[in-house]
Amino acid sequence: MTTKIRASKYRHLFGKDEQQRNCFNNVNVGSPAPDADLIRANGRYFAVPWATPGTLCVVPLATPGAVDRDNLPLIVQDDEASVNAFAFHPFDDHLVATATQDAKAHLWRFPEGGLTADITTPVQTFAGGHATRLVLIDFHPLAEGVLVTVGADKTVRLWDVESAGERVVLTDHRDQITSLTWNPDGSQLATFCKDKKLRIFDPRGKAVVSEVAAHEGTKGGRVQWLGPLGQILTTGFTRQSEREIRVWDPRNFAQPLVTQKLDVSPAMLLPVYDADTGVLFLSGKGDGLMRTFELTDSAPFLNPLSNKPAAGITCVPKHGLNVKECEIARFYKLSGREVIPISFMVPRLNKDFFQDDLFPDTWDGQPAYTADSWFGGASGNSGNKVSLKPADMD
Numbered sequence: 001m002t003t004k005i006r007a008s009k010y011r012h013l014f015g016k017d018e019q020q021r022n023c024f025n026n027v028n029v030g031s032p033a034p035d036a037d038l039i040r041a042n043g044r045y046f047a048v049p050w051a052t053p054g055t056l057c058v059v060p061l062a063t064p065g066a067v068d069r070d071n072l073p074l075i076v077q078d079d080e081a082s083v084n085a086f087a088f089h090p091f092d093d094h095l096v097a098t099a100t101q102d103a104k105a106h107l108w109r110f111p112e113g114g115l116t117a118d119i120t121t122p123v124q125t126f127a128g129g130h131a132t133r134l135v136l137i138d139f140h141p142l143a144e145g146v147l148v149t150v151g152a153d154k155t156v157r158l159w160d161v162e163s164a165g166e167r168v169v170l171t172d173h174r175d176q177i178t179s180l181t182w183n184p185d186g187s188q189l190a191t192f193c194k195d196k197k198l199r200i201f202d203p204r205g206k207a208v209v210s211e212v213a214a215h216e217g218t219k220g221g222r223v224q225w226l227g228p229l230g231q232i233l234t235t236g237f238t239r240q241s242e243r244e245i246r247v248w249d250p251r252n253f254a255q256p257l258v259t260q261k262l263d264v265s266p267a268m269l270l271p272v273y274d275a276d277t278g279v280l281f282l283s284g285k286g287d288g289l290m291r292t293f294e295l296t297d298s299a300p301f302l303n304p305l306s307n308k309p310a311a312g313i314t315c316v317p318k319h320g321l322n323v324k325e326c327e328i329a330r331f332y333k334l335s336g337r338e339v340i341p342i343s344f345m346v347p348r349l350n351k352d353f354f355q356d357d358l359f360p361d362t363w364d365g366q367p368a369y370t371a372d373s374w375f376g377g378a379s380g381n382s383g384n385k386v387s388l389k390p391a392d393m394d
Contacts, residue, residue, distance in 0.1 A: 008294055009357055010279055013305050013328070015290060015344050024059060024339040026066040035178055035220065035268055039313050039334040042088040043320035045114065046332050046339060047096060054080035056098055060114045073115035075108050085137045091144060091367050099134035103127070105149050107161065129157045129166045136177065142186040142383055145371035150177045156191065158203060160371050167375050170201055172208050178220035184227055187379040192223040198234055200250055204377060212253035214246060221268060227275025229297050231257065235269035235282070243269050245282070247301050258301045272315050276362050277328055279305070283313065318362045323388050326355055354393040361385035
């Protein structure tokens with residue numbers, strides 16, 4: 001009996017490390033919480049928590065080579081409070097938010113081209129809400145001026161960036177929260193917690209919509225809403241410490257749509273999902289490879305593509321890709337004191353023409369709501385779509 005191979009235009013997807021001259025070295029990263037993301041990027045910069053206590057380093061992607069550690073300007077927190085998490089603003093390449101050990105969050109603006117001197121004064125501070133250290137921070141993906149913070153006090157808090165006012169508090173978690181994600185139109189929020197629960201919230205109604213015990217292990221995990229598919233993906237551990245992936249239908253948590261066990265490792269699996277292509281990139285800290293899957297809305301739901309010798313940690317937005325070379329994703333891998341760009345490409349014989357099957361219209365990067373309209377109940381807008389086709393391609 002022959003096995004039918006599923007047809008996929010991404011079946012030959014491959015990852016390629018950039019040459020040494022395009023890498024960044026001499027990167028001296030600090031030691032935040034074990035499950036923290038150590039590197040984040042937007043289309044123009046990457047950031048890492050620096051070894052100097054309470055600092056964040058922002059590096060332009062256009063300037064590879066050795067980082068000058070002796071003359072390096074940094075974003076400096078007051079009281080040297082450790083940076084536990086950070087996130088770039090989704091609509092402004094020169095804004096970054098930090099979450100710190102002293103239960104505060106800050107918003108920082110840095111100049112075009114990167115830092116030229118230390119920045120010690122934030123443009124906004126968010127304080128007085130959490131009772132203890134912050135562990136996660138992120139922006140609403142579609143609403144301009146909405147910030148989300150997560151504390152070790154087991155609460156999720158939503159803030160109005162302009163006023164620094166706390167607008168929503170979610171208090172339904174029973175243990176430390178390890179991950180959060182938004183649905184496609186930004187109306188619902190999903191979290192993963194060390195009490196093993198995946199929860200979906202209506203944040204403006206301050207209510208849990210549904211919840212389920214997602215994995216049997218107690219190490220926590222990650223959660224990722226799967227864009228237009230409407231499904232939710234979780235990564236976690238079995239009772240025997242095997243790493244596993246599960247895909248869920250949020251309308252019915254009776255059982256997962258699919259469960260995929262991978263291997264035994266203490267490293268949490270970090271999912272990155274490309275909603276345009278349906279490709280999932282999966283890696284863990286210290287892993288020697290990145291796994292790729294294509295996700296679909298029908299069984300078997302989770303379709304393996306390939307395992308490549310790369311452990312990407314953060315990716316850049318679609319507008320930063322080289323579409324002429326059929327690059328569908330680019331990651332930046334932090335490995336020791338080096339940051340290595342990794343391109344994922346689909347081989348094509350004729351690259352003279354725009355490959356519209358690989359590059360469907362994508363989100364234009366502009367907000368769909370103001371903070372006031374979103375907190376006021378606006379929903380149903382997943383953002384505008386634009387083509388990635390270069391002007392000089394047919």
